[in-house]
Amino acid sequence: MTATARLPRRLRAEAAVAVSGSGVALALGYLLLTGIGGLAETWLAVAAPAGFGVAVYLRRNLPDNHPADGTVAGLRRTLGVANAVTLARGLAYAGAAGFLFVPRTTAVAALPAVLYGGGVLLDAVDGVVARRVGQTTRLGERLDMAYDTLGFVVAPAVAVAWGRLPAVYLALAAARYLYRAGLTVERRRGRRIRPLPPGRFRRPLAGWQMLFLTVALSPVVPATTLHAVAPVALAPSLLVFARDYLAVTGRLPRHGTDPSGRPADD
Numbered sequence: 219m220t221a222t223a224r225l226p227r228r229l230r231a232e233a234a235v236a237v238s239g240s241g242v243a244l245a246l247g248y249l250l251l252t253g254i255g256g257l258a259e260t261w262l263a264v265a266a267p268a269g270f271g272v273a274v275y276l277r278r279n280l281p282d283n284h285p286a287d288g289t290v291a292g293l294r295r296t297l298g299v300a301n302a303v304t305l306a307r308g309l310a311y312a313g314a315a316g317f318l319f320v321p322r323t324t325a326v327a328a329l330p331a332v333l334y335g336g337g338v339l340l341d342a343v344d345g346v347v348a349r350r351v352g353q354t355t356r357l358g359e360r361l362d363m364a365y366d367t368l369g370f371v372v373a374p375a376v377a378v379a380w381g382r383l384p385a386v387y388l389a390l391a392a393a394r395y396l397y398r399a400g401l402t403v404e405r406r407r408g409r410r411i412r413p414l415p416p417g418r419f420r421r422p423l424a425g426w427q428m429l430f431l432t433v434a435l436s437p438v439v440p441a442t443t444l445h446a447v448a449p450v451a452l453a454p455s456l457l458v459f460a461r462d463y464l465a466v467t468g469r470l471p472r473h474g475t476d477p478s479g480r481p482a483d484d
Contacts (some may be wrong), residue, residue, distance in 0.1 A: 225280055226295040233277055233297065236305055240273040243309050247316070254325050265316025268368070272308035275364055276301075282356040294355060300348035301358050303340050308365040310337035314435075315372040322380045330380075331436035334373050338428040341366070366424070367394055373431035382434045384445050387452055390427065393459045404467050412466050423455050 244266055251258035283301075284293045314333040320326060344362065348354045371391040377383040401411055430451050434444050464470045 225283075226293070228295050229280060229283060229297065233280055236276060236297065236302070237273040240269050240305075240309055243313075244269045247313055251326075254323075257320050257326065260320050261316035263316075264318050265312055268312035268315040268372070269309055272305065272312050272365070272368070275308075276305055276357075276361060279357050279360050282360055284356055286354045286356050286359055294353070298348070298353040298355070298358075299351060300344050300353045301355070301361060303344040303347055304358060304361045304365060307337040307340035307344065308361065308368060310334065310340065311365060311369045311372050314376060315368075317376050318372075318379050327437040330373075330376050331432055334369065334376075334435055335432040337365075337369055338432055341369075341428070370394070370427065370431075373428075373435060377431060377434045380435075382441050382444055383448050387448055389456060390452060393456060397459055397463055400463055401466065409467055412468055414462060415465050417458065417462070419454070419458055423458055426451075427455055 244262065247265060248258050248262050251261050281293075283297065310333045314330045314337070317326065317330045341362075344358070348358055374383065374387045374391045378385055378388055405411060433439055434448075461470070
């Protein structure tokens with residue numbers, strides 16, 4: 219019997235409803251776009267796999283639906299409102315991903331910004347809801363990180379494909395994967411990976427990137443202006459990734475202490 223099969227019936231049922239709801243949301247998106255000359259099929263070809271991935275990630279991580287302090291015995295029997303909000307955010311990003319190969323026309327020009335920006339607003343809500351109702355869980359943390367990563371892949375990719383940002387902005391989408399790949403190489407070479415040190419700039423920079431990408435996807439600011447500003451907007455985030463990599467690999471001495479021994483890239 220799998221770990222998921224041993225979960226409470228209510229939790230499994232709610233997850234099944236969430237997965238079904240994801241399919242319904244994609245179907246509604248398809249129907250809304252059917253009236254715009256052949257765009258619905260192109261949109262669905264990307265949005266459907268992305269939305270399926272969002273739902274499957276939720277399903278596979280259900281055993282982590284316990285308090286964030288790691289008390290497995292405290293497994294929650296319900297997904298909770300906060301996780302539902304986080305799932306909706308992931309689906310909004312999946313919907314934005316669907317426009318990757320859709321030609322940018324007046325009829326759809328604002329839709330990626332609406333979907334991605336809506337996901338960003340939900341990102342500001344889900345953590346607050348979880349804390350208010352006492353539903354902070356390891357599952358919620360996993361979903362939050364995974365869907366953040368999805369958003370930072372989707373938004374730059376669509377913005378570049380639509381000519382709203384220069385190709386260099388794809389570095390933001392690649393940064394986390396390169397970071398993790400670098401740590402894997404370092405481990406195989408025998409280097410000890412230290413915990414990620416506290417950082418004052420990670421969350422503000424993430425918020426800045428979300429805001430900038432929402433503006434970049436919208437038809438309000440001219441593309442020429444965005445291309446000029448993009449390198450300045452991108453540089454701080456890449457510098458923080460580089461600093462964190464040097465810190466956890468012990469190349470920054472003042473961040474070299476390792477009081478807990480926990481992996482730094484989780």
